[in-house]
Amino acid sequence: MGKVIKRIRVVLCLVEKVGVADDDAIEQVQHEKSSSLTNIILCEQWQEQTQTYESQVGEKALYSKQLVQPKYCPFILGTLESMTGMLLGLDMSTISGANLFMPQYLHLDTKQFSLVSSGAALGAIPGAILLTPINEWIGRKYTLIVCCLIFTVGAILEAAAHSYGTMIAGRLLVGVGIGLSSTAPVCVSESVKKEIRGKLVVLFQFNITVGEVIGYVVAAIFVNVPGNWRFMLGSSLLWSSLLLLFILFLPESPWWLMKKGRKAQSFLVWKRIRSFENLESITEFFEMEKAVLEERKLAQARPFYWLDIIRVPRSARAFIVANVLAGIVQLDGINSVVYYIGVLFKELGFSAEKSVYMSLVGGGSLMAGTIPAILLLDKWGRRMVGIGPSIVVFLGCIIIGCSFLAKNTKTYEGVYIWGLITYELFSGSFQSLPWLNFAEVYPTYLKSVGMTIADAFIYLWAFTVTYNFTGMRHAMTNTGLFVGFYGGISLFGVIFLVLFLPELKGKTLEEVDVIFSQPMSEIARANLRSSINTLKKLFTGRWKEIVQTDSQVLDN
Known part of the structure; x- marks a missing residue:
């Protein structure tokens, strides 16, 4: 000092x-x-x-002396905490592989199969709702420990299931653990400086994709082993146990301690x-200390201060942006495609074994697509990393939908795989945006409540599209589902991002308040001007100017 x-x-x-x-x-x-x-x-x-x-x-x-210098410590902590995202990815890919074998063993009908596939997303809703009270009660570190414990118990029930009821119980418990894992972005955002906040928060999404790839590899290893689906689902408890050991050595959030x-x-x-x-x-x-004291006084003066999230115009605008974004990234179909990717490949004519191997293509594309978001979010900004990939996600939906119209089997397979890679590759960057957006848009005293609501909405929409995937395919046809519904949501997402997603790269809390204190029409007008200027620079070859820092402060 x-x-x-x-x-x-x-x-x-x-x-x-x-x-x-x-x-x-x-x-x-x-x-x-x-x-x-x-x-x-x-x-x-x-x-x-x-x-x-x-x-x-x-x-x-x-x-207080440590082996790791403080300049490296946030990166190490952020990486370890964000590894809880692997649990969601593991569940997505292992259930995808298990779906090729488990329904026949447990004699599941169509509705039971849909509920088993979407059970984790359903369980994640109460998990996300409990996020704030548990976080405030026992802290960020111990919430992550509880998350791993619940997930482990759920994975054991899944692997040992001999009936539909036991399987559903395991799926719901796994989901509760997944919902609580969203503590990681909260913890990371409270501990690191704003210059690296973006890449470290997005590590949570990256670890989701890493978990998916690991899960597909595990599924491929056990695909020809008797009782294969039990090993696939049970393997995830190994990872949750390892994560539990890592988390035990992490410090508590300084914000929570304060x-x-x-x-x-x-x-x-x-x-x-x-x-x-x-x-x-x-x-x-010391600004954190001041903010905590102000929040405590506010809670004592107004016990229901959290209603400001919809009552105060500045917070209500942040609420709209965060939760519409949460809906877009799920209703464009990414979770339903990941959960059912093995089944979809089997319908293409691949054997169960080859379907598992081909699932690695989709999982690898999703993971590869997340890497640019980590590298570029703090350099290019949120809008650049969100809008560009969302346009390609829309095109990927169209390509997948059109593949089902092909008469020739080889053409059908080739176009479908092309569309799937395009769709998942650019979904990687697009899916990274919500977790960071939730952590940035709210004022400090509403951040925890806001992130809890947004997380609950993400899992609600994930359950909705996953559970209804089979029924929607039958009602709308594959082409109608991918082009009409998922494609329509993706197109709406592009328009919404262009108009209403403000650039928050490197912004202080005061600067974020200035942006959301303006009417939505002003936000849209400023964002539209920014997009038009970006397009002009793009078509005139001034590419370096596009990625330069843009203050994005709204003009009066």
Whole structure:
């Protein structure tokens, strides 16, 4: 802390010695001088508080030295916490493989088969609803531990099932664990700086796709083993057990510790994962302390303050954007395709064994498509990474739908696989957007509630499309489902993103408030201008300008 104060004093001395030639320069120097003086005052106040915290932690401060430097720690923590996303991916791919064999063994009819396939998504709804109360009660770390425990019990029931009832019980428990796994993006967003927030939050989606690929590999390994579907479904408990061991060694969220009044412990965790060696980290810690105190006062004054999410116009606009986005990314059919991909390949004429192997193509495409989102979200921005892939997802729906019209089997297979790869490859980036959007659009005191509602909506729509997949195919035909319904939702998604998804890359909370304090018509007008300017740059060859930082502050 003392080093930071010294650096500010040096800057202040340099500012006082600057020779100025005009009024603008004078004004700039005076502004810098004023800011430096303010920073010195704040730093001296914070230094006193820091010393108080150091004395409170006592002997624990001796162990604040760590093997991993703070500049690497957020990446390691973010990676380990986000690995809970693998549980969702594993469930999607292992049930896809098991669906080729398990329904015949358990003698499932069409409705039972649909409910077993969508059971995890159904269980994830109450899991997501319980997210906020459990998070506030036992903390982020122990919520992730509970998530792994519940998932493990569910996987055991699935693998041991000899009846429809036992299988449904296992599927629902697995779903509850999946719903609670959404704690990871909350925990990551509370602990890292905004410059890397995007890529670390999106790691959750990337780990979903990694889990899918691992699940397809496991399904391929056991496809010719007697009782294959039991091994496929039971394999996921190995991963949940390993994740449980990893999570035991992770620190609790400093934000949650601060909310529980354990300030010294919050300080110690922050020191380990972010350090107190630079002004930015120091400022963020004490701003967090201030925000927590304000939230506590608000909760005491207004017990139902969370109703602000629909009552206050600024929050209501964020609510609309977050939850419409949650609907779009599920109603475009991605979960139903992943859950039933093995069945779809079998209908193409592939054997059960080859269907499992071909499922790896779809899973690998989805994982590969997520990588650009991790690399580019904090560089190109949310709109660029969202709008472009959403257009190609729409085209992928059209290609898949048209493949069913082919008369020649080889043509049918070739066009279908082409459409599937296109669809899943670009869905990878598009599907990354919601988790980050949920963490960014709400004011601090409503973030937890907002993310809980958005997560519940995601799983509600996932259950809806997965459960009704077979019925919709019969009612609408395969072409009608993919072109008419999934394609129509995807096209609506493109229009919605162009008009109503604001650019939040690198934005402070105050800047996000400015954006959502404007009417939706103003947001749409500003976004439309931005899109038109981007298209002009694209067609005139000014590609470098497209990826430059765009402030996206709405004009009055």
